[in-house]
Amino acid sequence: MKHEMTYDKELAKRGRKRAMARAKSYWQLYLFLIPAILYFGIFRYVPMAGIQIAFKDYNLVGGIWGSPWVGLKHFIRFFNSADCWMVIRNTLTISIMGLVFGFPLPIIIALLLNQTRSKRFAKVVQTVIYAPHFISAVIIVGMLSLFLAPSTGILNQILRLITGDKTISIMFMGSTTMFPWIYVISEIWQNMGYNSIVYTAALSGVSPELHESAIVDGASVLQRIFYIDIPSIMPTIVILLIMNTGRVLTVGYEKIFLMQNPLNRTASEVISTYVYQQAFGASSVPNFSYSAAIGLFESVVSLTLLLIVNKIAKKYADMSLV
Amino acid sequence: MSANAASARAKTKAMHKREGSNLFHFCNYCFLGLILFIVAYPIYFVLIASFSDPAMVNSGQVLAIPKGITLEGYKAVFQDDAIMTGYKNSIIYTVTGVFFSTITTVLAAYSLSRRDLPLRPVFMMLIVFTMYFGGGMIPTYLVVQKLKMTGTMWSLIFPGMIVPYNLIVARTFFESSIPDELRESAQLDGCTEWQFFKEVAMPLSKAVIAMMILFYGVAQWNTYFNAMIYLGRYQAKYPLQLVLRNILIENQVSQEMLGDVYQAALQQERAGLIKYVSIIVSAAPLMILYPFVQKHFVKGVLIGSVKG
Numbered sequence: 001m002k003h004e005m006t007y008d009k010e011l012a013k014r015g016r017k018r019a020m021a022r023a024k025s026y027w028q029l030y031l032f033l034i035p036a037i038l039y040f041g042i043f044r045y046v047p048m049a050g051i052q053i054a055f056k057d058y059n060l061v062g063g064i065w066g067s068p069w070v071g072l073k074h075f076i077r078f079f080n081s082a083d084c085w086m087v088i089r090n091t092l093t094i095s096i097m098g099l100v101f102g103f104p105l106p107i108i109i110a111l112l113l114n115q116t117r118s119k120r121f122a123k124v125v126q127t128v129i130y131a132p133h134f135i136s137a138v139i140i141v142g143m144l145s146l147f148l149a150p151s152t153g154i155l156n157q158i159l160r161l162i163t164g165d166k167t168i169s170i171m172f173m174g175s176t177t178m179f180p181w182i183y184v185i186s187e188i189w190q191n192m193g194y195n196s197i198v199y200t201a202a203l204s205g206v207s208p209e210l211h212e213s214a215i216v217d218g219a220s221v222l223q224r225i226f227y228i229d230i231p232s233i234m235p236t237i238v239i240l241l242i243m244n245t246g247r248v249l250t251v252g253y254e255k256i257f258l259m260q261n262p263l264n265r266t267a268s269e270v271i272s273t274y275v276y277q278q279a280f281g282a283s284s285v286p287n288f289s290y291s292a293a294i295g296l297f298e299s300v301v302s303l304t305l306l307l308i309v310n311k312i313a314k315k316y317a318d319m320s321l322v
Numbered sequence: 323m324s325a326n327a328a329s330a331r332a333k334t335k336a337m338h339k340r341e342g343s344n345l346f347h348f349c350n351y352c353f354l355g356l357i358l359f360i361v362a363y364p365i366y367f368v369l370i371a372s373f374s375d376p377a378m379v380n381s382g383q384v385l386a387i388p389k390g391i392t393l394e395g396y397k398a399v400f401q402d403d404a405i406m407t408g409y410k411n412s413i414i415y416t417v418t419g420v421f422f423s424t425i426t427t428v429l430a431a432y433s434l435s436r437r438d439l440p441l442r443p444v445f446m447m448l449i450v451f452t453m454y455f456g457g458g459m460i461p462t463y464l465v466v467q468k469l470k471m472t473g474t475m476w477s478l479i480f481p482g483m484i485v486p487y488n489l490i491v492a493r494t495f496f497e498s499s500i501p502d503e504l505r506e507s508a509q510l511d512g513c514t515e516w517q518f519f520k521e522v523a524m525p526l527s528k529a530v531i532a533m534m535i536l537f538y539g540v541a542q543w544n545t546y547f548n549a550m551i552y553l554g555r556y557q558a559k560y561p562l563q564l565v566l567r568n569i570l571i572e573n574q575v576s577q578e579m580l581g582d583v584y585q586a587a588l589q590q591e592r593a594g595l596i597k598y599v600s601i602i603v604s605a606a607p608l609m610i611l612y613p614f615v616q617k618h619f620v621k622g623v624l625i626g627s628v629k630g
Contacts, residue, residue, distance in 0.1 A: 047457025
């Protein structure tokens, strides 16, 4: 009995020691986290507190906390403005077109690359088509405006060569009907290769035995693509499709901002660039509160959409696992 | 014997089938070849246009090979103060940014990769949340302004220092490549967390460090937007992309670069040449480096997609 007690004590002592040692080691791990905590606190969470200016009339004297509350004034003004529907329509047009035309191509590329007999050819194609992803938005738009220039641009020159009509001089960058096409096509050009990586990886997980036995059974390449390859990457396809659908209200501003000019503005102004224009643009009186309200509208709707599609994706992923 | 014969017959049949699908393979090569051409040609065209006589470029004579070869454009660009200062600034910002970003991301990712870390799910949730919701452009700007960072290089380093996606990629890497048993046995031998991190975990994690350096480096080198809002009138601090924006998109080719050309048409030609050259000069570092580091990017995408 006595012996047992000392044993227990001994154990407890050891346990305490171990707990102490563990706490000490965690203390070091928390130290590793400090810079990240500071970063997320200052640059991600403090700005969230600044969202309140969307419900205030921000002025320099009052600052974020001292400016007067105005309720939903800025939201009401935005929904009643003519620009509201213009920017929402433009945003949706561009992102839906991007989804419809940009989504299938990476899948097709990955499927076809997977079937090439020459691995070296596949490697060359991959290396080249991933590359544009690393070109900056400034350079992409610079190339667009050089290629699409009315008189000197190569596209107009090629059109002149093909048709023999020397007077052709289309102002691509100034056209509102062509704007979404130019944006979406350049986006596809830049990212189709990079976006195919995920599918290529999924395809490399397909067991070669499946293909071998299908070949023995006399299946053609196309049959093997449709009955083996596509079904095996289907979960990846569906999940990416769902996630991309959740982002329809988010069109990145970096590139589209550079493509804007007074001629195409009615087709090129999207929510994110409109937020910038209201706060920093030369054409309007700077209004931080109004701008923050529009930004908040965008992020709340996007977040809701993402949560919804995330639920769907989870459900699908669960189902596909069974 | 007969089984062998059967499999041999099956093989011939398979070969036959493969022969029969030559049409498919022909079409496949054609399609991929076309994609290859569509992606590569615009880049190739910029390259040859940067060496060619701008008059011939503008009249459509330069399509396949450079014509009227000239180095005038390169001479003008390399002598231009704005571009050279932008280049220098971009190198400084990229090196500094990569330094801060990689260290903080790797440290935090390592810590969060530990399943036994108390409060780990809370930290992860707080980080992942920022991927989907944020204060937005204006409130962030006000914070940067309050910290008196506007107009300094720090406004380009700190507001985007840690990218949650990269953090998650690094964390996933640590989770899968540093076995718990290894650490436990090292700790039994009296190894502290820091020692284990430095002596064991880091040497095993060169790949993820390379990935982080590349992800952050490319992003920092390519971005212009933060510089545009935060640097304002401090032109001497502009990174290369912002200088390029002025040249390529705002069409502000400086008088020095145009040289002693005064005729409007000739000026326009020369401005075009300068633009082609600026694109090549500024994209060159990444394009030259790219083939050597491509595999790290691919790996990063794959780790990220497991999470997605």
